[in-house]
Structure formats: C-alpha cells, structure tokens
Amino acid sequence: MPRSPKRRARGLRREELAQLAGLSVEYVLRLEQGRATNPSAQVVAAITRALQLSRTERDRLYRAAGLLPPQDGVVDNHVPAGIQRLCARLGDVPIGVFAADWTLLWWNDMWNALHGDPSTVPERERNLARMLFGGHPYLRPMRSAAGPEAFEVAIVGDLKEAVARYPGDAALAALISALRRTSASFDRLWGTVETATLTGEEKTITHPTLGEITVDCDVLAVPGADLRIVTYTAATGDPNAAKLDRLRTTGITASA
Template sequence: MASSRSGFAELLRAWRDRLSPADAGFTVTDGRRAPGLRREELAQLAGLSVDYVLRLEQSRAKNPSAQVVGALARALQLSRAERDQLYRSAGLLPPRDGTVSTHVPAGIQRLAARLGDVPIGVFSADWTLVWWNTMWSALHGDPALLPAVERNLARALFGNGAAHASMLPVRSERGPDALAASIVVDLKDAVSRYPADGRLDRLVRELRETSDAFARLWTTQPAAAQHTTDRKTILHPEIGDILLDCDVLVVPGADLRMVTYTAAAGSSGAGKLDLLRVTHVAKPA
C-alpha cells in the first residue's frame, strides 16, 4: 500500500506541474516561478483543502475516496487513460463503462476557462455539477461549500438537504414547473441508458421516496422537448433580481451539459453581471 500511495503522489505532482495555469483559467503574472499549477490552485479547482493536497503529495494521506480522485482528475484535465491510472494508483477501480461519467475533457475545460466573464456550470447526465467557474459561484453561490453528493440539480429542486437549502429563488419565463419537469425527463432517460449505475439508481429511489412532486412527475411526465433557451430571473442576495438568458449546450461524445448565463450588451442583466465580476475575486472554483 505504501508503494501505491507513493505512485499516486508522484502522479499528482507530475500532472500538477504539467498543467498550464492559463489553461486552468488562472491569470499568469510575470513574477510566477512555478511552470504548472500551484498547490493551492489545484486545491481550489478540486474543492479540497490545501493541507489535504499537500498530504496527498507527500504520501501522508491514506486511501483518498473515489470522489476525491475524480475531482483531482477533472482539475488536472486528465485524459480518460490518465484518469484510470490515477484511480488505480489510489487503489481504486476506475469508473466502469455503462455508468454516468463525471469526466470533463480537457478541451471543454479550456474552452470554459476562457469564457470567464460568463457563469458556466458543467453537469453530468444525472445533473451532478462537475465543473464550474468563479462567475457561476458568484451568481449561484459557491458549490464547493456543499458536500459533493449535494452538488446535484435534482437534489436542489426536490431534495431536503443542503442543495435545496442553498438554491436561490429562480423564476423562469417557461413557467414554474418547466425546469423540474425537464430534469425528471432527463433522469428517466439517464436511467434507461445507464441501468448499471448504482449512484443514479440511489438518487432516483431516494427522491421518489422523499419527494411527492418528484414521484408524481416520475410517474406522469411524458417525454419533453429538448432544453431550449430560457430567460430566468435569479434573486441574488447582494445584487437583487438579475434577468438572464440561460442556455444548455450538449457536449457531443461526453454526455455532459454546459449551462451558461448571458445578457444582451447594455441590458440591466449585463450591468449586474459586470457588478458581480467586480465584487467577486476573478479566479475559477
């Protein structure tokens, strides 16, 4: 086990040194000496403490969980083969084919990192948030403050835990039930495509047992139209009502959804997004 932990630590350090800060969305200054990510930057991207990353790199932290390894793999923008190598070096089995993938391809991360002025969240097929930028945190609250299992839109809409408690009030021009109905339809589709995914099965069973609204929609909701552009008003605790266009972009081949919020130039929404940029530190989550 000691040699396994050593191999994990070596991979972590090597891949951290390899990743360009600019590709991860950080501003590179002239005085920067490290060619790759700093330890605190990796911790920030993965939603971990700096001390824990340090202990992992020094082989002092034992048995990182699959969630931790997955978060590090996404933060380091690893390929699927590299991700699987990192899992094995931690003594874990890589995610199986036929289950919902939380892997975000490096190209998608680089693209999203370069759109730092736009709130962006990347979701897996079960609507778990797997990547976000600073503007997303500024608009919706920092997902890193939630337990990893709670970073799920279905839990935010239908659950009774931290995700639901932290979700800001949102009004949709498509009506109050449109988002909830479309999420249920998406989960039904995900279940049909990933029947062996235990985490997805537990999510659906839990919500059917604890949420009358979810159970009703699961039983009665017919196939819905694909996600289209929606206009949403978000009640922000600091800025007030912000009217924005919300688009859901599907990532071909990765079964991911990239959710973006934008506003027309010169609009009230654009001005409020500018205010959010000024009042929040410009660094990715």
C-alpha cells in the same frame, strides 16, 4: 491560474491544486505523503478535473488510488481538458458543466457570483436535482418563464432520459430512489412526466444584493461526452446585462 514571475517551476503548487479540486491543503499534503491511502472516487474525480487529465491519465490515477476507472454504461464525470479550457476563456459568462445525472462538475467565478459558491456544500450535494427537490440553501431562488414547476418538470424528464441511457448505473439509480423516497414532489413528477431532454429557457434568479436578474439559460451538449454546459446571458443594453456586468466587475459572491 494567474502567472507569476516569481514561480520557479512549472505546474501547480499544492495550494493551487487544493483550490481547484475543492480539497483542503492538509488533505492534499496527506495524499502526497501517502498518509491518505483510500481517497474516494469523488476526490479522484476532482483531482482529475483540476489537473485536466486525459481519459487515459484519469484511468491511471483511479488505479493508483486503488479504484476502478469509470466504466462504459455508467454516468461519466470526466470533463475533457479542452472543454475546461474553452469554458475558462468565457469568464464573462456564468458557466456550469454538468454530468448526465445533473451533478455539477465545473463552474467559473461568474457562476459563483450569480448562484452562490458550490464549494460551500459537500461534493455529493452538488447535484441539481438534489438541490431542487431537497431545498438545499446553496441554490438561490429561481423561476422559469415557462411557468411554475416548469424547471422541475424539465429536470425530471431529463433524468428519465439519463436512466434510459444508463440502466446499469447504480449511483444514478440510488439518486432516483432517494429523491422518490424523500421528495413527494419528485415522486409525483417521476410518475407523470415524459422522458425529455432539457433545453434552454428564460429564467429569473433572485440575487441577495442585485435583486431579480432575468437571463437566457442555454444548455449546450458536448459532442463525444455526455455533458451539459449551462450558460446565462442577457442581451446587450438590457438592464439585466448591466447586472451581470456588475457581478463580473465587483465580484459579488454568495456571502453578499
């Protein structure tokens, strides 16, 4: 958050915590006053990321909320504080951090400008597979240089890999079951695609103001945490790099 000379005390203001966690100020106030007594695991996870808690601090917060901390053997949605700080320092690059089930956990302003603002959709819907196969309007049109359905195939193969690593994760199993039930395309690919790990490729995203932007999409693994850092870049001097520069300098958002 920007530093202000008027700030009298260290730490986040209530409004800032609400903004970083994607919650309403009123709900944060209810939590402070003890009027919201049953926060969901999704809310606690969002506050954990906003406060950049360590794993031990995260577990204490879950217990304070009357919830069991995330257990081994299930997909972890914790973004370590160091990863958050690293990504925050790369503000010129659109960055999103995803869990193993492709739930979007963290993103920056450039991600908003390129893709649209994820905070406009419920947290449960911020899953890339749900957006791809559910046709959610948040996700802007995007195609892969590898050909039609290449991106969808890669996501399905990576989800199969996640299921193999987390066979006891009920939420992941429910996600797969729901997608197979509601999307004929996902169900078809699930029955035919081999297990694979998603890697980077060239993608073209259609922006409502700047038109098509072709970028290199790289997927970076986080050692010690089953996370994916997704970045979008273009070579210096490329017309697409100029479009990314315009996104950064003008702050074009999802409303554009």
